[in-house]
Amino acid sequence: MTVQALTEALIARVSVTPDDAGCQALVADRLAASGFRAEHLRFGDTDNLWITRGSGAPVLALVGHTDVVPPGPLDRWSQPPFEPTVRDGLLYGRGAADMKASIAAMVCAVEAFVAAHPAHPGTLALLLTSDEEGPARDGIQAVMPWLKERGIAINYALIGEPSSSTRLGDRVRIGRRGSMHGYLTVKGIQGHVAYPELARNPIHQAAPALAALAATRFDAGNLHFPPTSFQIYEIKAGTGANNVIPGELFVSFNFRYGTASTEDSLRAQVEAVLNAHGLEYELRFRVSSAPFLTERTRLIGAVQTAIAEELGVTTVLDTGGGTSDGRFIAPTGAEVVELGPVNASIHKIDEHVAVADLEPLARTYGRVIEQLLVNR
Numbered sequence: 001m002t003v004q005a006l007t008e009a010l011i012a013r014v015s016v017t018p019d020d021a022g023c024q025a026l027v028a029d030r031l032a033a034s035g036f037r038a039e040h041l042r043f044g045d046t047d048n049l050w051i052t053r054g055s056g057a058p059v060l061a062l063v064g065h066t067d068v069v070p071p072g073p074l075d076r077w078s079q080p081p082f083e084p085t086v087r088d089g090l091l092y093g094r095g096a097a098d099m100k101a102s103i104a105a106m107v108c109a110v111e112a113f114v115a116a117h118p119a120h121p122g123t124l125a126l127l128l129t130s131d132e133e134g135p136a137r138d139g140i141q142a143v144m145p146w147l148k149e150r151g152i153a154i155n156y157a158l159i160g161e162p163s164s165s166t167r168l169g170d171r172v173r174i175g176r177r178g179s180m181h182g183y184l185t186v187k188g189i190q191g192h193v194a195y196p197e198l199a200r201n202p203i204h205q206a207a208p209a210l211a212a213l214a215a216t217r218f219d220a221g222n223l224h225f226p227p228t229s230f231q232i233y234e235i236k237a238g239t240g241a242n243n244v245i246p247g248e249l250f251v252s253f254n255f256r257y258g259t260a261s262t263e264d265s266l267r268a269q270v271e272a273v274l275n276a277h278g279l280e281y282e283l284r285f286r287v288s289s290a291p292f293l294t295e296r297t298r299l300i301g302a303v304q305t306a307i308a309e310e311l312g313v314t315t316v317l318d319t320g321g322g323t324s325d326g327r328f329i330a331p332t333g334a335e336v337v338e339l340g341p342v343n344a345s346i347h348k349i350d351e352h353v354a355v356a357d358l359e360p361l362a363r364t365y366g367r368v369i370e371q372l373l374v375n376r
Contacts, residue, residue, distance in 0.1 A: 003358040006104035008084035011093035017067035020047035020130035024066055027107055034114045041146060046131035046138035054123045058155040060372050061125040062106040063325060065132030068095035069347050076349045090352040098346040101353045102160025109365035122373045132325050140325040144332060154334040156299045156372055161324050162343035168357045169307040173338035174300055175224060175293035175319040176326060180255045180263060180285055187280040190247035202249035203237050209277040218261055218269055224293055224319050225258020258291050289323045292330035299335040306367035311360060
């Protein structure tokens with residue numbers, strides 16, 4: 001089965017998060033013929049797959065997710081989202097780029113590698129989850145402690161997230177920004193709108209402080225990360241009556257931050273602004289992911305070389321975008337790099353991947369494997 005055929009078979013499985021819909025069983029059954037041993041790990045409502053061949057160090061894991069985001073309005077798709085369709089050189093379907101093409105390419109890459117190197121050193125693994133597009137609690141985050149309990153440490157993690165910008169291989173991710181949410185309650189005094197002197201309007205009080213926060217430069221970024229981004233995404237107040245000054249204002253905001261800031265430094269800056277404006281408030285934070293960065297060169301070098309030799313591209317090392325399951329793997333000490341298809345259509349209506357990119361992606365993955373396990 002070619003990369004395209006396997007991609008189509010995966011797209012046809014309606015694996016809307018957290019449903020795996022049989023994708024991992026398909027991969028495990030296929031790779032059993034190449035001597036891979038599968039561990040099916042069910043945590044909560046999430047299916048995870050840890051499948052390995054070989055033993056000992058180094059441990060190279062190809063990482064991906066079989067779940068996809070919901071398709072959205074079906075009548076806006078040019079074809080049913082879970083019926084893979086090729087048109088004008090593009091393969092359409094939900095999950096085509098994010099990230100069933102990558103999984104198919106990984107499977108084909110490891111099959112070719114094992115055929116060429118049946119006695120390869122080290123451990124070659126695939127790590128798949130069905131909880132990347134959802135809360136991500138029972139996916140890779142849950143698998144990592146399971147691996148640790150068994151004394152398994154991943155040395156290299158090559159994640160198939162769609163990293164490319166306009167051409168396959170033109171961009172890879174060597175880290176991701178962290179994400180921290182803030183929940184602010186500004187206290188006022190409820191009263192009648194006709195008697196503002198007897199009330200304290202938290203909306204009026206908070207507005208200058210919120211404007212100051214929006215204008216604050218929290219850091220200047222660094223070599224690998226852009227400056228921290230602060231975005232307010234929800235503001236709520238009011239009692240439902242148009243003649244009442246509310247007693248509280250609720251504000252939710254988000255930081256996307258790199259290694260130039262920390263949770264504590266961002267918290268301190270927010271509190272300093274709120275205090276400077278004399279607000280009475282309550283504030284709490286939730287870190288949904290910490291920033292991570294791969295600075296060691298072994299995996300990065302292997303990926304750069306493979307892209308140059310196979311695709312003829314000089315790749316850009318990047319840390320942009322949202323976040324990925326790399327945030328759960330990197331803290332264990334693994335080197336993490338994300339390489340996958342062009343990401344222009346991910347999560348959109350008529351998501352697609354270029355058919356011409358499928359086999360080259362598999363060959364590129366194969367070159368990375370060879371460099372890390374054979375050409376050491």
